[in-house]
Amino acid sequence: MTRDTSSTTPEILRYTAFATRPEGGNPAGVVPDATGLSDGRMLAIAAELGYSETAFLTPGTGRGAYAVRYFSPLAEVPFCGHATVASAVALAARTGPGRFVFSTAVGEVPVEVAADADGVLRATLTSVEPKVEDVSEGDVAEALALLGWAAADLDPDLPPRVAYAGARHLVLAAATRDRLARLAYDFDGLAAYMTARDLLTLQLVWRESTHVFHVRDPFPVGGVVEDPATGTAAAAFGAYLRELGAVGAPAVLTLHQGEDLGRPGLLHVELREGDARVRVSGAAVPIR
Structure with a gap:
């Protein structure tokens, strides 16, 4: 039987994307394991954080594979670039730089993370067909x-x-x-x-x-x-x-x-x- 985790408090990370200092860029919430969270719980977490988006990740079966959903304080959005960058860097900070594949509502989005000469992690996402x-x-x-x-x-x-x-x-x-x-x-x-x-x-x-x-x-x-x-x-x-x-x-x-x-x-x-x-x-x- 699958355990209902919709009422539990998951780990929530806070990152800012497109900046090298916390006071710059765009803040995003990152939930690295949103397994079992209901839509309502994810929306509530995003609203409580108050960032323009929060990313909710569910680990997939392959290395670096995740299903990702994005919520603003008001609603789910199909895709979010800054939360994708924040999520990929947050994962790379734990597992090391490399390639991730995010399965989103709009399709698969590959993301490459590498460290620059100063050790700052930078992510490059490849968009879906524009x-x-x-x-x-x-x-x-x-x-x-x-x-x-x-x-x-x-x-x-x-x-x-x-x-x-x-x-x-x-x-x-x-x-x-x-x-x-x-x-x-x-x-x-x-x-x-x-x-x-x-x-x-x-x-x-x-x-x-x-x-x-x-x-x-x-x-x-x-x-x-x-x-x-x-x-x-x-x-x-x-x-x-x-x-x-x-x-x-x-x-x-x-x-x-x-x-x-x-x-x-x-x-x-x-x-x-x-x-x-x-x-x-x-x-x-x-x-x-």
């Missing part, structure tokens, strides 16, 4: 109104699109860094807008140079005003840039996120020639 879709002028206008942006605030060289690499994100490129820095929006209105269109975040970006970007991600559907570092959106954004022809493969992009929140994070996005999938890399460290 796709990029057009978005109607009406949908763009409504999103801009909810953000308090004007059409003139957009960069005409990076048009709005919906990009997917495990979750859907509306990409809106600001014409200036100042416009990106001034983020104040209709929380409930944007949450309803995004829910109706199956959007996980808005990927708001400003291009500093060809391969360097600053990004921000409102996340009201998860009960969070803003995600400090968003690996899933970073992968989708890499696919978006390639689809537009704004960058060519091979290329490595640098994304700065969290600076406006006081939690600076650094994400690297790799596009490989002949491979549609996108790789997102970053460090992770425990939160003491």
Whole structure:
């Protein structure tokens, strides 16, 4: 008979991803063994932690194989990049660097963990097959109104699109860094807008140079005003840039996120020639 563990308190780790210091990046909860936990218990744990996502891992039969589910404080989400990086690094801290395979709601996600010269563990996830879709002028206008942006605030060289690499994100490129820095929006209105269109975040970006970007991600559907570092959106954004022809493969992009929140994070996005999938890399460290 299988023991019901849904009411027990599992081991919960706290990591921040896409940073080398605990005060940077995006915090995530990691439950390394969620065997037997009910959906309600996982949601309750995620809500209690209050991070944008918590990852719940169930060990598989193969070495480095895990089934993973992700919960925000409000609901389960299909995939989360920063919690994937945090989980892989947390596992590698115990078993050593190497390869992990996470079975998620959107498919298998391989993750490689290696230690850099300073001993910091860094993870590289490989996204599921991405796709990029057009978005109607009406949908763009409504999103801009909810953000308090004007059409003139957009960069005409990076048009709005919906990009997917495990979750859907509306990409809106600001014409200036100042416009990106001034983020104040209709929380409930944007949450309803995004829910109706199956959007996980808005990927708001400003291009500093060809391969360097600053990004921000409102996340009201998860009960969070803003995600400090968003690996899933970073992968989708890499696919978006390639689809537009704004960058060519091979290329490595640098994304700065969290600076406006006081939690600076650094994400690297790799596009490989002949491979549609996108790789997102970053460090992770425990939160003491």
